[in-house]
Amino acid sequence: MRFSRFGLVSLATVPIAIILNVDVGFPSRLLGSGFDWQLIQPSQVLAQTPEERKAEADRLFNQGIEQFQTSQFEAALQSWQQALIIVRAINDRLGEGAALGNLGIAYSSLGDYTQAIEYYQQHLAIAREIKDRSGEGQSLGNLGNAYGSLGDYAQAIEYLQQSLEIAREISDRFGEGRTLGNLGTAYRSLGDYAQAIDYQQQSLEIAREINNRRGEGLALGNLGTAYGSLGDYAQAIEYYQQSLEIAQEINDRDGEGKALGGLGNAYDSLGDYAQAIEYYQQSLEIAREISNRQGEGLTLGNLGTAYYFLGDYAQAIDYHQQSLAIAQEIKDRRGEGRALNNLGSTYHALGDYSQAIEYKQQSLAIAREIKNRLGEGGALGNLGSTYHNLGDYSQAIEYHQQYLAIAREINDRDGEGLALGNLGTSYGSLGDYAQAIEYHQQSLVIAQEIKDRRGEGYALGSLGNAYDALGDYSQAIEYHQQSLAIVREIKDRHGEGYALGNLGLAYDALGDYSQAIEYQQQSLAIVQEIKDRHGEGNALGSLGNAYDALGDYSQAIEYHQQYLAIAREIQDRDGEGTALNNLGVALFNSGNLVAAEETLFDGIRVWESLRSGLGNNDAFKVSIFEKQASTYRTLQQVLIAQNKTDTALEIAERGRARAFVELLQQRLLAADWAAVLKADVTDGVSRNSDNPTSATSVTPSVANIKEIAQQQNATLVEYSIISDTFKVEGKEQFKESELYIWVIKPTGEITFRSVDLKPLWQKDDISLDELVYISRDAMNVRGLQRASVRLRPGFEQKHQANQTEQLQQLHQLLIQPIADLLPTNPEERVIFMPQSSLFLVPFPALQDEEGNYLIEKHTILTAPAIQVLQLTREQRKKNQEQEIGNRESLVVGNPKMPSVRPDFDKPPEPLTPLPGAEQEAKAIAPLLNTQPLIGSQATETAIKQRLTNAQFIHLATHGLLDDIRGIGSAIALTPSDSDDGLLTADEILNLDLNAELVVLSACDTGRGRITGDGVVGLSRSLISAGTASVVVSLWQVPDDSTAFLMTQFYQNLQQNQDKAQALRQAMLTTMKQYPQPLQWAAFTLIGEAE
Structure with a gap:
């Protein structure tokens, strides 16, 4: 047995591709057109104008060109605008067309392609009117370049083909060569590299034929870019070198800078960042020398990207900030979006x-503003990547789906492959490996079609990762070997390092630690050679894990300490937390409990500082905690091993529902502060007071926990599931090890018990998750649990569900070990704090050996954390203190159902009506002295308006809880013109509720996405919005028994029973008429009993 650690994933594709935009002259795929624009010289167009006006127009044209060439685009616009006024005044249509064309190029350089297209269209109209075939060809070419920059390649190619025909018709070999090059750029952007190379070769031939040395250099550079896109970096470097030689020969400093930038891109792709930086620095010097501010900004961005891959994030940010400042100074919106994306x-x-999301959202806004579809897709993909790393996979999938749609719309094959790969990674993280493999296979097919060798290698690596997660290690290794062969073939040292690391991880999972170490050592050597500090840290961490698995703890500790040092050096806080976690595990395994405790506490402090950096964003905090929960669980083990059971309880409590607790505290503080301000206004007293603070600290203490038990006058039961890594059938598997249980009596007495969970899977071949599943299945409940539990093939055939047997087995695990500590008086309350799948356990229906249900012995409530109980009590007190007149009740039943998507890629379908819920509402409304809102009356708008003033709220309708739909948790109501009929958990959070009680009588309303923060769903949002108590169902409840139970519940409340007692008595009464637990045990009370 080994204790749990993070599997450090050194993936052949960074698990989710982050799009860093490198762009110098011959740019990488994402940003920077690569199109060759043609400025129109005044001498070409002003031959027959009055001498005085002609001279002024000439001067303005030339002034504009000089300004343009030094990136003074706004100034160039003014010069050409003035020239336009003059040529129009002297009725020089040829000159007018030229001015319009140049204005279009200036707007293109500013990233305003919509405005540029308008000017090009005007130029085109004039050229056709005066039969200026040369001008017509130029304007068509510029239109093609503008549409290409917007990502509309089909339209770009159409215009460029028309331009090409004209150039050939009028024997304009110069224009023909330039247009062929631009067609090559468009096809490269489409991912059609073979066609791109063909056009660039034709462009090169013409340039050499007419002795256009500048054009020759440009074509060679574009060929370098095309071969770089194919992953053929050796060929790319050869072309860039030839382009550089020509630029230096003809003293073309701009071309020289571009060629140097192209060489930097190629070496960057090879992982030779030191060489890349050297070339970028030379390119930067030239850009500054010739006052090319746009080129300077692009090159600064490239330097930032190189330092990013070196792991020197402080230096990277500095360069990207400089790039951003220049883009903003010269009003280059496209460059501004690129810099913001790279900062993100x-x-x-x-x-x-x-901060990453903030920058990426700004980048997305700019892309949409300037209608840059390619940039919009890239920004969406990058947002998806960040949400993936936050652990919010449903939001990540939503963004990647949008990216995929755009890539397909603009026929961006490269982007399509990238989006498909990212979707595969997110679905893999959700545990949907079949879907993950399908997406990775599609990504692989595209890479092979467009002959993108690097993309092919990375797609193979991603497939290897998916099969690794599935436990099919031989298939995983085969894919990783294929990936390794490709990245070695194209000399991608960065990719080679990650492929070797992936092979190491696969062999580690197989239990072949010597082979794992060999591969990780090779990976480490490469990342150290290319000075990839982030990759070096990952490799060191993976080596530490392998040695930990071998039992060589001193070596493991040494490697983890090295990883920790690197993470701190490069300010990688996430890596620092991971290193501390794994170091703590190794210290624990070595028996050094004191050092392990100190290290894991340090790790928790890192995680909590990261969460505090997320501000008030509750969703981010929930998502990121999923990645961090392991540290809290391991620290509990370390503390229990030292018999520090009370401190372990503090950590168990500190490690659950943190975002929920912080959200509730934030809401309560805001309400307190509002009350202070209101008092100031009312009594006219001026107070110089800080914001009031709650009595509850964010970090729970044993004293605080005891106080809460006394306030609640209840016995509190907190569960914590501990999992470890075990070798099963020669393979490492993460299995449940122990169940920690703390019982806190109203007297403040705390008792700790531990249950061994290993016999579940060692003898019965079943996990706790699976046991919860089959217990529900035995009760014939209908619900969404199947989506949250991945059953092994043949599991249901082997484990036939037996209701009594399964409910008794759960009782034996969860209740029997603490039965002697629970109150003997059934009227006394017991509040359970479940964890993970235990949130799905029907506690009232658990049976002891005599067949007695738990609800017959105890009054039961649940809560996600002990601290939540204190906060809901404060919530209720706040509600009672507020002066609210004419409180009413709100009862809703069977609205006219909205339509929802069954999945991301499926069209919306209407939800099924609930006639039984309608009858329930009609039966309950009289008990609450109100009229029910039924069918079309129950619009989302009407419900929102009435929610804030309602004392009792009863909603008998569908509850949607499957995040894969992309909407998260929601209550189904009647849609209207102003809303979609889905009152989401996020919308509820923004309401100001003062309800004593909300009852969600529908399908699975007690469920939601089960996270380390508890159940992220409707109950959580309702309590956070101000509700003191919520009654929810754990499965789709039968109509007749539910109507009966709810009627009993409200009648009991009218007899002045508290909510918990009222619900218990309603269950006991219902049990007599409807004896199956399916019919009476679905409901649970969360929050205040009184």
């Missing part, structure tokens, strides 16, 4: 996801 990617690497 760098902060992503630092683990500062909130």
Whole structure:
């Protein structure tokens, strides 16, 4: 047995591809057109104008060109606008067309392609009117370039083909060569590299034929870019070198800078970042020398990207900030979006996801503003990557689906493959490996079709990762070997390092640690050679894990300490937390409990500082905690091993529902502060007071926990599931090890018990998750649990569900070990704090050996955390203190159902009506002295308006809880013109509720996405919005028994029973008429009993 650790994933594709935009002259795929624009010289167009006006127009044209060439695009616009006024005044249509064309190029350089297209269209109209075939060809070419820059390649190619025909018709070999090059750029952007190379070769031939040395250099550079896109970096470097030689020969400093930038891109792709930086620095010097501000900004961005891959994030941010400043100064919106995107990617690497998302959202906004579809897709993909790393896979999938749609719309094959790969990775993280493999296979097919060798290698690596997660290690290794062969063939050292690391991980999972270490050592050597500090840290961490598995703890500790040092050096906070976790595990395994405790506490402090950096964003905090929960569980083990059971309880509580607790505290503080301000206004007293603070600290203490048990006058039961890594049939598997249980009596007495879970899977071949599943299945409940439990093939055939047997087995695990500590008076309350799949356990229906149900012995409530109980009590107190007149009740039943998508890629379908819910609402409404809202009356708009003033709320309708739909948890109501009929958990969070009680009588309303923060769903949102108590169902409840139970419940409340007692008595009464637990045990009370 070994204790749990993080599997450090050194993936052949960074698990989710982050799009860093490298762009110098011959740019990488994402940003930077690569199109060759043709400025129109005044001498070409002003031959027959009055001498005085002609001279002024000439001067303005030339002034504009000089300004343009030094990136003074706004100034160039003004010069050409003035020239336009003059040529129009002297009725020089040829000159007018030229001015319009140049204005279009200036707007293109500013990233305003829509405005540029408008000017090009005007130029085209004039050229056709005066039969200026040369001008017509130029304007068509510029239109093609503008549409290409927007990502509309089909339209770009159409215009460029028309331009090409004209150039050939009028024997304009110069224009023909330039247009062929631009067609090559468009096809490269489409991912059709063979066609791109063909056009660039034709462009090169013409340039050599007419002795156009500049054009020759440009074509050679574009060929270098095309071969770089194919992953043939040796060929790319050869072409860039030839382009550089020509530029230096003809003293074309701009061309020289572009060629140097292209060489930097190629070496960057090879993982030779030191060489890349050297070339970028030379390119930067030239850009500054010739006052090419746009080129300077692009090159600064490239330097930032190179330092990003070196793991020097501080230097990367500095360069990207400089790039951003220049783009903003010269009003280059496209460059601004690129710099913001790169800043977002760098902060992503630092683990500062909130800042990363902010920058990426700004990048997305700019792309949409300038109608840059290619940039929009890239920004969406990068947002998806950050949400993936936050652990919010449903949001990640939503963004990647949008990216995929855009890539397909603009026929961006490269982007399509990237989006498909990212979707595969997100679905894999959700555990849907079949879907993950399908997406990775599609990504692989595209890479092979467009002959993108690097993309092919990375897709194979991603397939290897998916099969690794499935446990099919031989298939995983085969894919990783294929990936390794390709990256070695194209000399991609960065990719080679990650492929070797992946092979190491696969052999580690197989239990072949010597082979794993060999591969990780090879990976480490490469990342150290190319100075990839982030990759070096990952490799060291993976080596530490392998040695830990071998039992060589001193070596494991040494490697983890090295990883920790690197993470701190490069300010990788996420990596620092991971290193501390794994170091703590190794210290624990070595028996050094004191050092392990100190290290894991340090790890928790890192995680909590990362969460605090997310501000008030509840969703981010919930998602990121999923990655961090292991540290809290391991620290509990370390503390229990030292018999520090009370401190372990503090950590168990500290490690659950943190985002929920912080959200509730934030809401309560806001309400307290509002009350202070209101008092100030009312009594006219001026107070210089800080914001009031709650009595509850964010970090729970044993004293605080005891106080809460006394306040609740209840016995609190907190569960914590501990999992470890075990070798099963020669393979490492993560299995449940122990169940920690703390019982806190109203007197403040705390008792700790531990249950051994290993016999479940060692003898019965079943996990706790699976046991919960089959217990529900034995009760014939209908619900969504199947989506959250991955059953092994043949599991259901082997484990036939037996209701009594399964409910008794759960009782034996969860209740029997603490039965002697629970109250003997059935009226006394017991509040369970479940974890993970235990949130799905029907506690009232658990049976002891005599067949007695738990609800017959105890009054039962649940809560996600002990601290939540104190906060809901404060919530209720706040509600009672508020002066609210004419409180009413709100009862809703069977609205006219909205339509929802069954999956991301499926069209919306209407939800099924619930006639039984309608009858339930009609039966309950009189008990609450109100009229029910039925069918079309129950619009989302009407319900929202009434929710805030309602004392009792009863909603008998569908509850949607499957995040794969892309909407998260929601209550189904009647749609209207102003809303979709889905009152989502996020929308509920934004309401100000003062309800004593909300009852969600529908399908699975007690469920939601089960996370380390508890159940992220409707109950959580309702309590956070101000509700003191919520009654929810754990499965889709039968109509007749539910109507009966709810009627009993409200009648009991009218007899002044508290909510918990009222629900218990309603269950006991219903049990007599409807004896099956399916019919009476679905409901649970969360929050305040009184």
